[in-house]
Amino acid sequence: KVGDDVLVPNQTNYGKRPGLNTSYINVQDDFRRYKVMYLAYDVKDYLTQGKNAIGSMLGNGFYNPAKFWTEGYGSPRFLGQVHITYKDGTEDVIVSDDSWKASQSPILMDMVYYGEVYDARKEQPGWSTPDFDQSSWEPVAKRKAPEGELVAHTAYPDKVTERLEPVSIEKLENGNYKVDFGVEISGWVRFNNVEGPEGHQIDISFNGNLYSGDNTYIFNGKGPTSYAPRFNWFVFSGIEIKNWPGELKKEHLTAEAVNTYVEESAVFETSNQLFNDINKIWRRSQTDNMHGGIASDCPHRERSGYTGDGQVACSMVMHNFDTKNFYYKWIQDMYEAQNVETGYVPNGAPWQPGCGGGVAWGAAICIMPWEFYTQYGALDMLEDNYDGMQGYIRYMQTWVDQDGIMFSQRRNGSGEILKWFNLGEWVSPGELIPDDMVHTFYFWHCVEIASKTARKLGKKGEAEAYESLAETTRQAFMKKFYSPETGSYGKGGGNILALRMGVPPGQYEQVKAALIADIKADDGHLDTGIFGTRFFFEVLASNGLNALAYEALNKTDEPSFGHWLELGSTTTREHWSEDGSFNHPMFGGGLVWLYKNLAGMQTDIANPGYKHIIFRPQPVDELDFVTYSNNTIYGQAGITWKNLPNDFHMDITVPVGSTATVYVPASEKEVVTEGGEKAENSASVNFKGMEEGYAVFEVGSGNYNFVAKK
Known part of the structure; x- marks a missing residue:
């Protein structure tokens, strides 16, 4: 052979x-x-x-x-x-x-x-x-x-x-x-x-x-x-x-x-073995589903390249594997499966009828190229797919009503509404949030990405037009789905999606309080389907609720990732319950929080592909250490932090050709050292100021050891 x-x-x-x-x-x-x-x-x-x-x-x-x-x-x-x-x-x-x-x-x-x-x-x-x-x-x-x-x-076999x-x-x-x-x-x-x-x-x-x-x-x-x-x-x-x-x-x-061969590019470990095991079973589920240069929903029952599952998980995949040629091929499949006349992007690529999808599935043509650009800095990915983004937005607009709300109700030749072409949220542990809420969110999300893409491509007029449409859609979402009586956009991910979009300042404290109350009412569990879960942990972390994100992931009863481990799973599942497939990677999309927030290593969209790295850990008292590193296009980049009784340690690696902004959890700059001397006096770092409980430094390529006295 x-x-x-x-x-x-x-x-x-x-x-x-x-x-x-x-x-x-x-x-x-x-x-x-x-x-x-x-x-x-x-x-x-x-x-x-x-x-x-x-x-x-x-x-x-x-x-x-x-x-x-x-x-x-x-x-x-x-x-x-x-x-x-x-x-x-x-x-x-x-x-x-x-x-x-x-x-x-x-x-x-x-x-x-x-x-x-x-x-x-x-x-x-x-x-x-x-x-x-x-x-x-x-x-x-x-x-x-x-x-x-x-x-x-183009992709490995x-x-x-x-x-x-x-x-x-x-x-x-x-x-x-x-x-x-x-x-x-x-x-x-x-x-x-x-x-x-x-x-x-x-x-x-x-x-x-x-x-x-x-x-x-x-x-x-x-x-x-x-x-x-x-x-x-x-x-x-x-x-x-x-x-x-x-x-x-x-x-x-x-x-x-x-x-399909993809090289494991990242290392992640914490002092919480449950988190290590969750990360491990997701990785296995993801690779189990990679065949023929596509990522399937499940490797046994359907084996099809569903775009909704793909866009939800893609950031997580790129944070674990070198998938440049893999996604170059699969995103091209999505672009080439688009109906040029209508702009419609089907539920899978290469297309098979499957069981269907909805607005969030076709949204992959916007989301996945943008995530690819963010992770790998490849401007040609945006150039190749910008007209695909525009086409899908044009298709979505055919379902937007006079109030700015999108509600896809695709029908067959007999005029019957097709459930499996109009899905919203999927497999929530409770009631699903309304379809028109999910459709409108993803319409906004795609338009927002198109506006940023147009900026990157130097198309100022188109960028401004998309920015205006995104803002109009955001306001329509807030008007339609906010309840002044409850101060909430609803359980099951409603408040998560709203906070991801950015709620009006006058609503913010109420919505945040409603989200906290909902999580506490569920004994600290998440209550989201695949799309809400994608943003659940990051939204909590970006709104001062990282401890709740940690608590939700640290569960071992239903609904939780840990419950699957308790059931003996070595892969992640389709449902929070024991129904359906036992090998689906889609819920793992939200686990990118482990690297971006808990460990605290993120790309900077102004200089993507880890050209400029943002190190901003969000430690919790229950963890002694977290380490995450990834072999970026510039080389190995990583962070290890240790939460000791009297000190907080941060070891940072910045590859050659990259720079970084480092946020060190500290009460004041005087308590921070780097390499054994006061950080503010070090010739290798540049102190930028204090910001929300962090001492902020700019550094060039190299290895750094920051210590903050508590």
């Missing part, structure tokens, strides 16, 4: 689909662009002197997914080319044409949602070698190419990223074996040197909650063999094996985690 990539190429809208318009009339098959990605490999070292041969195994993948909420493109297709450059400078190109031959492989069935059946009796040893007798093979069938433009891979040995093996009364691998992964199980009689069939079922598919293997009786599936993945922490030949031992099995 050439390379270590699996499940290639990455998923795209490959072309127009037969019958799509009649099957799913609410999203027309008229996307901005269709494309098929290809990969290139240097095969020189695989060649031998004399004759050589190349062969390919072809699977269905997402080109032919065969599931009721997906729509396929037809039977599988293959295109291959070998480019040869000789020492004298001449070149040859070998192409896949009708001189190639094909045969049925041992894979009798492979479907992304259903699994794989492998019959080793149908193996043809040496099938891809030049001496193989392929006289019984048939000529290949020439197929119509997809409409999609051939483009080079999927790879095997982790290998796990069994934690335990138990033989059941019925003779089956139950195997536990300890944590839930998306991937497959590999057999290692296993032997069975010809025709002996073993069946593997996977314990990932909700549907994950099955795996069947039939032995050929020709000695020890190793095997793993090739064209799909399963979701599991454990398996049950039926009809295993002989005694099953640990060395017979390896669980291989598979996901």
Whole structure:
């Protein structure tokens, strides 16, 4: 096999689909662009002197997914080319044409949602070698190419990223074996040197909650063999094996985690082990959901690139992984799935019908490029997607009433309102806040981002127009949803969204008090769905309520992240209750508070991509230390703070090429030292003043140790 990539190429809208318009009339098959990605490999070292041969195994993948909420493109297709450059400078190109031959492989069935059946009796040893007798093979069938433009891979492909040995093996009364691998992964199980009689069939079922598919293997009786599936993945922490030949031992099995390769770029740790564990299970859930250059909602049931889940989690993802090429590809998918005429951005990209979405899903075309720019400083991301932002705002405006409130009520051809195209908040532990509140908030949020984007791109007039529209929308929101009687915008995230927008000064204390009262009435728990949770912790922290944010995350009863851990989860879930999927990363979007607020390391939007860093920790008495660092585009940046009985310590790392503003919690400048001497006298730091309980300093690149006497 050439390379270590699996499940290639990455998923795209490959072309127009037969019958799509009649099957799913609410999203027309008229996307901005269709494309098929290809990969290139240097095969020189695989060649031998004399004759050589190349062969390919072809699977269905997402080109032919065969599931009721997906729509396929037809039977599988293959295109291959070998480019040869000789020492004298001449070149040859070998192409896949009708001189190639094909045969049925041992894979009798492979479907992304259903699994794989492998019959080793149908193996043809040496099938891809030049001496193989392929006289019984048939000529290949020439197929119509997809409409999609051939483009080079931009994101990494999927790879095997982790290998796990069994934690335990138990033989059941019925003779089956139950195997536990300890944590839930998306991937497959590999057999290692296993032997069975010809025709002996073993069946593997996977314990990932909700549907994950099955795996069947039939032995050929020709000695020890190793095997793993090739064209799909399963979701599991454990398996049950039926009809295993002989005694099953640990060395017979390896669980291989598979996901689109992204490098872990960050380190986070606190003195609170619960927070460390929450961060850990979210990370695993996120990577479990990365396949084919997209991030899915769940890796088993739907496996689709929902844009709502994507925009909620993207800041968190970028704070943990190097995802520059990953998001470059996926955001481009969203832009290319946009309806150019109406501006509508569908609920997923590459688009599959799925279960639907709403305004906050399409808002990804605004939110994700902006978060990318903030994290990586890439102005071209804004340049490439600005007209996509404008188009979606234009679409949203068709649902804005004369009072400035947006309420999407998309209908089908019969005039019926489509619930699954008009969703607002989702999976709250209590009542959902009104749909028009969520729609209006995201209309404001998208317009606000468009105004900032226009500023960055030097489009002053457009920036001012969007700023005016954002302010008009904010005022409409406040007028519509504020209750003077209760001094509140409502539970379940209403006050969170309002404070994120910025409430009028005359309302501020009442709204803040209402939010505090609501949280205390819920015994310190959050009460938000996926969109409210995205802002819950940061809004509390930015309004002097960081202790409440800490308390809400420090819970282990329902609803809380800690409750999932109490239930034994190794991934984050879809619902705060025990309903639905046990592997959804969307609620983790709000956990970025751990890094930006609790640890206190943020980008400066005036100089994004960590060109200028803001270190402003928000310590709580219950924590002894917090550390967070990330490998930014300038190098390693990080903060570690320690809350000691008499001192507060801050170790800061500013990479070469960056500068930073450092906020040291202190009562006055005289109690702060850096590197053992008074900070205000240090030649390496510049004291800027006192601000809201912090001594503020400007520093250049380097390592710093600030200590503040209490």
